[in-house]
Amino acid sequence: MDIQLKRGLLETCVLAAIADCDSYGYKIIKDLSGVVEISESTLYPILKRLESGGYLRVFTEEHNSRLRKYYAITKQGLERIPAFLAEWEEVARVVNYIKTNSEGGDKNG
Amino acid sequence: MDKTEFLAELRTQIATRAPEELRRTVSYFEEIIDDRIEDGMSETEAVATLETPAQIAESLAGIQTAHNPNSYDAAELHTINIRDLNCPVFIVPRSDSVYIEYHSHEKKRYDVDCSNGVLDVMAVSSMKWYDYIGFGRGNTTYRPFVLGVPESFCGRINIVTSNCDASVSDVKFSGGLNIKTSNAKMTFRNLKISGEISAHTSNGKVVAQFVECGLFDAENSNGRIEATHISCDTELSLATSNGRVEIQHIKAGKRIALHSSNGRIYGVIDDNMREFSVRSHTSNGSNSLPGDMPGGNKDLEVSTSNGSIEIRFAPN
Numbered sequence: 001m002d003i004q005l006k007r008g009l010l011e012t013c014v015l016a017a018i019a020d021c022d023s024y025g026y027k028i029i030k031d032l033s034g035v036v037e038i039s040e041s042t043l044y045p046i047l048k049r050l051e052s053g054g055y056l057r058v059f060t061e062e063h064n065s066r067l068r069k070y071y072a073i074t075k076q077g078l079e080r081i082p083a084f085l086a087e088w089e090e091v092a093r094v095v096n097y098i099k100t101n102s103e104g105g106d107k108n109g
Numbered sequence: 110m111d112k113t114e115f116l117a118e119l120r121t122q123i124a125t126r127a128p129e130e131l132r133r134t135v136s137y138f139e140e141i142i143d144d145r146i147e148d149g150m151s152e153t154e155a156v157a158t159l160e161t162p163a164q165i166a167e168s169l170a171g172i173q174t175a176h177n178p179n180s181y182d183a184a185e186l187h188t189i190n191i192r193d194l195n196c197p198v199f200i201v202p203r204s205d206s207v208y209i210e211y212h213s214h215e216k217k218r219y220d221v222d223c224s225n226g227v228l229d230v231m232a233v234s235s236m237k238w239y240d241y242i243g244f245g246r247g248n249t250t251y252r253p254f255v256l257g258v259p260e261s262f263c264g265r266i267n268i269v270t271s272n273c274d275a276s277v278s279d280v281k282f283s284g285g286l287n288i289k290t291s292n293a294k295m296t297f298r299n300l301k302i303s304g305e306i307s308a309h310t311s312n313g314k315v316v317a318q319f320v321e322c323g324l325f326d327a328e329n330s331n332g333r334i335e336a337t338h339i340s341c342d343t344e345l346s347l348a349t350s351n352g353r354v355e356i357q358h359i360k361a362g363k364r365i366a367l368h369s370s371n372g373r374i375y376g377v378i379d380d381n382m383r384e385f386s387v388r389s390h391t392s393n394g395s396n397s398l399p400g401d402m403p404g405g406n407k408d409l410e411v412s413t414s415n416g417s418i419e420i421r422f423a424p425n
Contacts, residue, residue, distance in 0.1 A: 025137060026144030040141050041160055041168040044134065064147065068140055 007046075010038060012084045014046055015055060015077050022072040047071060055080055112142050115156045122166035134169065177213060179221070180206040187226040187264035193254050194232055197273040198290070200266070202280050203257030212252040226264075258282050265304075275310070285323075295327075314352070333372065353416065358423075364408040373416035378409075381424040385409040391418050 013036055017028045025043060032038050050056045055077035060067050110118070116135055123131055138159070145155035160168070183206055191198070193211075209230060211219055217234040253273075258266070262282040268275070268289065275290045278298040285304035288295070295310045297317040305324040308315060315327050315334045326346045327334055333352035336359055339345055345361040347354050348368040356376035359365065365385075367374050373394065385405035389398040394417035398409075411418050 024140070024144070026141050026148070029141075039160055039168070040138065041165040044137055045169065066140075066143060067136075068144070069137070 008084065010036065010042070011046055011050060012081060014043070014050060015073060015081055018056060018071050018073045019078065019081065022070045024068050024070050028071070050077065110156050111152055112139070112156060115142070115159070115162060119162040119165060122162045123169065138165070177219065178208065178210045180208050181223060181228055183207050183259045183262040185226060186228055186262065189228045189256070189264070189266045190230065191254065191256065191268045192231045193270040194234060195272050196232065196270055197253040198256070198268055198270045198275045199253050200256045200258060200268070200277040200280055203259045205259055207259065207262060208255070208257030210255040274313070361407070364410075366408075366410040369413040369416060371415045372413055373419070374411055374413050375417070375419040377421045377423050379423055379425055382422045389418055391416060394418065397421070
């Protein structure tokens with residue numbers, strides 16, 4: 001898959017994973033594991049990018065007498081999800097066009 | 110590997126990053142491991158199912174390797190020159206064309222030129238010494254260079270690499286092969302090459318098995334040489350220092366030369382001793398050969414110091 005495309009997909013997946021409630025690294029990976037394969041070392045730079053872009057913020061909380069980092073979506077992050085979906089509509093139209101025009105001229109298929 | 114070892118290794122792998130970033134990265138992975146353990150995994154399991162610290166470092170460094178395969182018409186080529194560094198080289202058989210495969214990344218590119226029957230492949234690296242620390246930021250530097258040679262190839266192959274193994278197996282062609290590496294092992298297996306095979310390495314062993322060629326010349330230092338079932342039209346020369354030379358079932362049309370220092374030389378030559386003019390010498394060790402015996406059609410030279418010479422002859 002195109003790297004840019006995949007990057008956009010993964011970033012939005014991460015935002016969606018923390019949209020409803022704050023989450024932490026291990027939980028994000030677990031929640032996404034059924035949808036998309038993402039390793040710890042892939043997630044790390046994504047979280048960093050989203051943080052520096054202002055799409056999420058990081059806070060630390062004590063958990064079982066150790067510290068755990070939590071990620072909370074920001075207003076900007078919440079706005080990004082529908083924006084991504086709108087862009088994706090466009091991609092879907094293109095995909096549909098490619099599909100219909102590559103199936104032996106069967107434009108209805 | 111337990112958590113402490115894993116984190117220590119990770120720290121080493123990403124040691125070149127800014128201190129604050131290093132601390133953040135390590136604490137991120139520490140948290141992941143703790144969470145996995147809390148979720149029911151054992152500590153070893155939690156670590157074992159993560160990527161290795163080297164892979165993580167590679168992934169974080171964002172080094173993307175590009176895989177570059179390419180094929181060339183064997184009939185159009187008479188010379189193949191490959192200059193790589195810190196990269197293992199494998200020469201393998203190929204049915205139809207000359208094939209090369211290598212991995213480039215942001216710190217290493219390959220300049221490839223194919224003209225007038227000469228294929229030139231040269232690695233250009235901007236990697237610094239610290240890129241190699243801890244196995245070079247992941248395995249990027251250790252993905253091998255592969256050269257596929259078809260039986261129809263007719264010409265010369267010159268290969269240079271360094272600090273990594275070189276292996277040639279199951280290849281047949283008309284022409285010669287010149288191969289060099291350093292600080293690493295060299296292997297030759299099941300070869301039929303009409304011309305000369307010339308091999309140089311250091312600090313690694315040289316192993317040759319079932320090789321038929323015009324001439325075989327292997328030079329090593331600080332490593333042993335093992336040659337089994339080697340048949341040369343003209344010459345077989347094996348030389349090392351600080352290593353033993355072991356031969357089994359070797360023969361050559363004109364000359365066999367076996368040299369070491371600080372190593373023993375032993376094994377079987379598939380020929381009659383009377384075929385040879387023998388010259389042999391060792392300073393500190395027993396010698397099963399005559400020191401100087403003229404008369405044969407072929408030459409046998411064996412010398413070492415600080416090692417014994419035990420050569421038997423088994424004509425067949």
